[in-house]
Amino acid sequence: MVLTGAEIVIRCLQEEKVDYVFGYPGGAVLFIYDALFQQEKVRHILVRHEQAAIHAADAYARSTETVGVALVTSGPGATNAVTGIATAYCDSIPMVIISGQVPTAAIGQDAFQEVDTVGITRPCVKHNFLVKDPADIAATIKKAFHLAKTGRPGPVLVDIPKDVSAQSAEYHYPKSVEMRSYNPVVKGHQGQIKKALKLLLEAKRPMIYTGGGVILSDAAAPLTKLVRKLGMPITNTLMGLGGYPATDKQYLGMPGMHGTYEANMSMHFSDVLLAVGARFDDRVIGDPAHFAAEPRKIIHIDIDPSSISKRVKVDVPIVGDVKEVLEELARLLDESKHEQDTVSLATWWKQIDEWRSRDCMKYKNSDEIIKPQYVIEKLWEVTGGDAFVTSDVGQHQMWAAQYYKFDKPRRWLNSGGLGTMGVGMPYAMGAQLAHPDAQVACVTGEASIQMNIQELSTCKQFRLPIKICNLNNRYLGMVRQWQELFHGGRYSESYMDSLPDFAKLAEAYGHIGIRVDRPADVEGALREAFSRKNDLVFLDFQIDQTENVYPMVQGGKGLTEMILSAEDL
Amino acid sequence: MRHVIALLIENESGALSRVSGLFSARGYNIESLTVAPTEDASLSRMTIVTTGSDDIIEQITKQLNKLVDVVKVVDISESAHVERELMLIKVRATGKDREEMKRMADIFRGRIIDATDSSYIIELTGNQTKLDSFIGAIDTTLILETVRSGIVGIGRGDRILKL
Numbered sequence: 001m002v003l004t005g006a007e008i009v010i011r012c013l014q015e016e017k018v019d020y021v022f023g024y025p026g027g028a029v030l031f032i033y034d035a036l037f038q039q040e041k042v043r044h045i046l047v048r049h050e051q052a053a054i055h056a057a058d059a060y061a062r063s064t065e066t067v068g069v070a071l072v073t074s075g076p077g078a079t080n081a082v083t084g085i086a087t088a089y090c091d092s093i094p095m096v097i098i099s100g101q102v103p104t105a106a107i108g109q110d111a112f113q114e115v116d117t118v119g120i121t122r123p124c125v126k127h128n129f130l131v132k133d134p135a136d137i138a139a140t141i142k143k144a145f146h147l148a149k150t151g152r153p154g155p156v157l158v159d160i161p162k163d164v165s166a167q168s169a170e171y172h173y174p175k176s177v178e179m180r181s182y183n184p185v186v187k188g189h190q191g192q193i194k195k196a197l198k199l200l201l202e203a204k205r206p207m208i209y210t211g212g213g214v215i216l217s218d219a220a221a222p223l224t225k226l227v228r229k230l231g232m233p234i235t236n237t238l239m240g241l242g243g244y245p246a247t248d249k250q251y252l253g254m255p256g257m258h259g260t261y262e263a264n265m266s267m268h269f270s271d272v273l274l275a276v277g278a279r280f281d282d283r284v285i286g287d288p289a290h291f292a293a294e295p296r297k298i299i300h301i302d303i304d305p306s307s308i309s310k311r312v313k314v315d316v317p318i319v320g321d322v323k324e325v326l327e328e329l330a331r332l333l334d335e336s337k338h339e340q341d342t343v344s345l346a347t348w349w350k351q352i353d354e355w356r357s358r359d360c361m362k363y364k365n366s367d368e369i370i371k372p373q374y375v376i377e378k379l380w381e382v383t384g385g386d387a388f389v390t391s392d393v394g395q396h397q398m399w400a401a402q403y404y405k406f407d408k409p410r411r412w413l414n415s416g417g418l419g420t421m422g423v424g425m426p427y428a429m430g431a432q433l434a435h436p437d438a439q440v441a442c443v444t445g446e447a448s449i450q451m452n453i454q455e456l457s458t459c460k461q462f463r464l465p466i467k468i469c470n471l472n473n474r475y476l477g478m479v480r481q482w483q484e485l486f487h488g489g490r491y492s493e494s495y496m497d498s499l500p501d502f503a504k505l506a507e508a509y510g511h512i513g514i515r516v517d518r519p520a521d522v523e524g525a526l527r528e529a530f531s532r533k534n535d536l537v538f539l540d541f542q543i544d545q546t547e548n549v550y551p552m553v554q555g556g557k558g559l560t561e562m563i564l565s566a567e568d569l
Numbered sequence: 570m571r572h573v574i575a576l577l578i579e580n581e582s583g584a585l586s587r588v589s590g591l592f593s594a595r596g597y598n599i600e601s602l603t604v605a606p607t608e609d610a611s612l613s614r615m616t617i618v619t620t621g622s623d624d625i626i627e628q629i630t631k632q633l634n635k636l637v638d639v640v641k642v643v644d645i646s647e648s649a650h651v652e653r654e655l656m657l658i659k660v661r662a663t664g665k666d667r668e669e670m671k672r673m674a675d676i677f678r679g680r681i682i683d684a685t686d687s688s689y690i691i692e693l694t695g696n697q698t699k700l701d702s703f704i705g706a707i708d709t710t711l712i713l714e715t716v717r718s719g720i721v722g723i724g725r726g727d728r729i730l731k732l
């Protein structure tokens with residue numbers, strides 16, 4: 001069958017069962033938009049800025065098990081997309097981004113809306129392609145989806161010049177992909193898995209530390225089963241929240257810079273540490289030299305060999321898909337005659353409970369002024385702990401991660417790696433489209449929300465009833481916190497004067513806006529918002545300006561050198 | 570430590586920039602990098618000379634392997650191998666220098682591949698040290714221009730880098 005390049009693009013998306021494409025039209029993608037218009041299977045969400053298209057598609061992928069798809073034009077369309085692509089890349093999110101390019105003959109001529117998209121995006125994609133022949137489009141898109149979702153997932157960009165989308169070619173969608181240069185290891189090495197199990201069972205102070213890899217490989221169920229059987233303590237990183245139920249007693253909370261005392265102490269003083277789909281990030285282990293000073297054996301399961309022994313030396317590396325390896329580990333555990341050292345484990349738990357009794361997450365609530373932690377606790381209550389929660393970046397992100405107890409995977413959507421302000425609302429849009437009947441909350445701040453505030457318009461057009469919880473402290477809170485603690489209280493450019501009236505702003509876009517000033521009104525406002533199933537409600541909480549995020553490990557310090565509260569300073 | 574990494578990569582546009590971009594983005598050293606298609610035109614072979622601690626070299630090979638277009642990576646300096654570099658050097662060759670230059674080229678098994686009234690182009694192959702020694706052995710004020718290819722390397726005996 002002969003089709004135009006543009007028609008081929010859309011047919012490929014249909015073949016991949018893509019429900020939604022997030023995008024913004026422009027000159028170089030006019031033919032593709034024309035083909036999109038003439039069918040109904042693939043629906044398009046028109047955003048107000050390309051960055052939001054990528055974020056929304058990213059969230060669609062994060063909150064489901066599918067590949068997110070976005071469509072942008074050449075030049076500024078592509079450069080606006082870059083922040084979104086880099087965000088997805090840092091968190092290993094499977095995505096396919098299709099960008100228009102100027103006609104082949106114009107490439108390199110400094111044409112109108114021309115940039116070297118493949119060159120600009122190269123360092124922040126898993127792979128990218130420039131298609132120069134309409135006959136290559138189908139095979140390239142097939143490869144793009146294959147690359148995006150297999151191995152360590154990531155965004156893949158396909159750049160299509162305008163003439164290529166206009167010309168015709170024979171259409172045939174390949175059934176499978178063969179790439180001699182790309183064969184990710186899925187099954188873990190048997191011998192290594194056995195070694196790991198032996199270490200774990202002999203451990204006196206075992207600790208399990210899991211990250212985003214558990215979420216991405218849909219391994220929460222096998223992980224939970226295995227950890228319960230082993231009876232060992234577990235921590236989930238910011239990217240791994242929901243990988244293990246947060247309300248379970250074996251769960252110690254999040255580790256790292258703003259992690260719990262018990263999680264960090266247990267990480268540090270464990271004698272065997274099992275790392276699963278996590279990468280010993282600087283925000284998780286602090287100073288690697290300080291972390292390495294305490295002797296412990298490390299088992300590391302990861303799909304990406306380059307993540308292993310990158311920041312810390314690993315004793316038992318296991319390359320493979322997290323889910324497969326965990327299932328194999330569980331199978332071997334069932335068969336094993338090796339006795340677990342339960343006496344030592346009981347002593348270890350006693351120590352952990354002592355650390356736990358410091359109650360590092362306690363905060364002083366107030367009747368006068370709204371505490372952000374209180375808002376998140378109430379949000380958790382009102383939504384029954386079952387909402388999709390997105391966040392932007394900063395203090396509110398940490399409070400949401402600390403105080404909303406995620407029991408399920410794929411419920412917590414945030415930019416962990418790149419730390420991109422402005423993801424919150426587009427993430428909520430993507431999650432709401434993927435789960436139309438679910439409660440979706442966007443926890444944000446007055447600074448972050450303004451980085452993509454224009455998407456209130458998209459939410460109106462597509463009737464996305466997300467609930468925005470703006471923790472408004474009139475400061476770039478995390479910047480202010482660091483300035484207070486490390487820069488002598490010189491608040492350089494961290495205060496924002498002349499903020500909009502967010503409630504009115506939401507109303508101007510056709511939504512409902514509620515300003516909340518008093519702690520006594522927090523719960524009522526949340527209930528009101530979530531009872532409005534069909535409306536976007538913008539809750540503007542006026543919170544304590546001076547509240548800081550604790551506990552805290554300062555940058556460059558070790559995990560045991562924590563500031564637990566303001567009194568520690 | 571100096572390492573010589575050989576790799577096979579899909580011969581597609583942009584392949585070289587993926588490799589060089591990886592080195593610059595992650596702050597790895599490149600002493601030299603050579604690339605050309607192999608007997609199979611769909612594959613290019615690169616030889617990269619780099620320096621770094623064992624940890625860095627481990628990361629470099631892992632990161633190279635992670636590139637989607639890279640088919641195979643081998644650190645050929647881990648065992649017996651051969652390295653060669655090509656140098657073309659244009660020197661002033663007049664008067665008594667003319668005879669002396671010819672003699673030095675012979676000693677180093679170089680070949681004069683172009684001669685004018687006043688200059689020679691000498692072609693020389695060998696490992697890096699040999700080429701460095703030649704430059705050290707001649708009167709450097711006579712050098713008009715040098716061009717070196719960067720080394721290519723290959724494992725000895727049974728160590729074969731092929732698909």
